[in-house]
Amino acid sequence: MTVPQAGFERRVQSALEASPSRIPVVLGGCGTGRTWLLQRLRDRIGRGAAQYIDVERCATTPERFLQAVTGASPFPWHRPDPAPATAREAFETLRTYFDTARAPGGEPCTFLLDEVLELRTFESFPGLRHVLRDLVESLSASPNRFVLTTRYVARAHRLLRDATSRFEVMHLPPLTATDATDQLAPTFNGYEQMATEDRDYLGRTVQALSDGRAVYVRALGETMGQMGRTADPISALTALMTVDGALNHWCRFCYELRLHRARGYGALKAILDILADEEPLTLTEISLRLHRTPGSTKDYLSWLEDVDLVTARQKRYSFTDPLLRLWVRLHCRPVPPGEEDVVREVQQYALARVPQAEPAPALAYAGVEATPDERKGWGIIEID
Helix, strand or coil: CCCCCHHHHHHHHHHHHCCCCCEEEEECCCCCCHHHHHHHHHHHHCCCCEEEEEHHHHCCCHHHHHHHHHHCCCCCCCCCCCCCCCHHHHHHHHHHHHHHCECHHHCECEEEEECHHHHHHHHHCCCCCCHHHHHHHHHHCCCCEEEEEECCHHHHHHHCCCCCCCEEEEECCCCCHHHHHHHHHHHHHHHCCCCHHHHHHHHHHHHHHHCCCHHHHHHHHHHHHCCCCEECHHHHHHHHCCCCCHHHHHHHHHHHHHHHCCCCHHHHHHHHHHHHHCCCEEHHHHHHHHCCCHHHHHHHHHHHHHCCCEEEECCEEEECCHHHHHHHHHHCCCCCCCHHHHHHHHHHHHHHHCCCCCCCHHHHHHCCCCCHHHHHHCCCEECC
């Protein structure tokens, strides 16, 4: 099995190996594979020469973050004495660590900072009003190598607007149909018993349903693998979107996380609910449904764009992640959805996403009697 997005990974590696090295800033939404990319890079570079840091997990106070990062460090560095006494001093010591740490033999080391914009939380501490700007400035002058990632695309572009040319913004591409097909190979034992047209159609269907997001592709593959002899992407997605389904929990996490990083929590949820019912909509159409002025609605929409929950194209707004829109339709209601509700919504979603040149696989889950050829066309793959 090939590594998905291998070409993109080589591009990141080339930036690190350039002279002088560039700093890739990898941008991608929830579930697009940023963490997997950094972990593969760490393994390729070697754990003695690279340190992976999940900023989101350990960004508490500057003092404790410094302790956590340096405590897990494989590198020697110029540790100041005495220990930092304030939040500002702890942050300055962190900058010193990133600048002076060295790999074996005194070579530059590599830091892989996952969800780096979470350091923004430090800006509530005294003397730390411009943490991200100061960090970008110090990294740009360091002899060490860095890869930064974040799910917040709009915020990253604003931060790097005036940064040096050493920073190279890279948008992590979605998985292609070929990538999805390859990722499904372990589920079906490498497809030894599957016809080529079945395999390719399955990959295209999963790519369309997942919007090319790596976490969705993997979840669909794992669920189809548990379905036994009949592998059906539509029924797999239905199972994943039920109250107990894995994608229900994942989408809830992404939904709440982004809203808590934005302003106007309640109003933003209302707009997402409106767009879940119908999209794309103009500012005026949203403001009328929201019963708010166009001015205040525009502010709300800008806050949703700031955390990449909605995207505007030709002045019309829609969800950035179509599967998250499906989740809102199902789960942001007064009562949890029943099985019939999930089946209906997933079928409608699939009919809109799966190429209509081929028979819609959504009908398969409805229990329609069909011939083997018809079942194949609906996306049901028989494994002998």
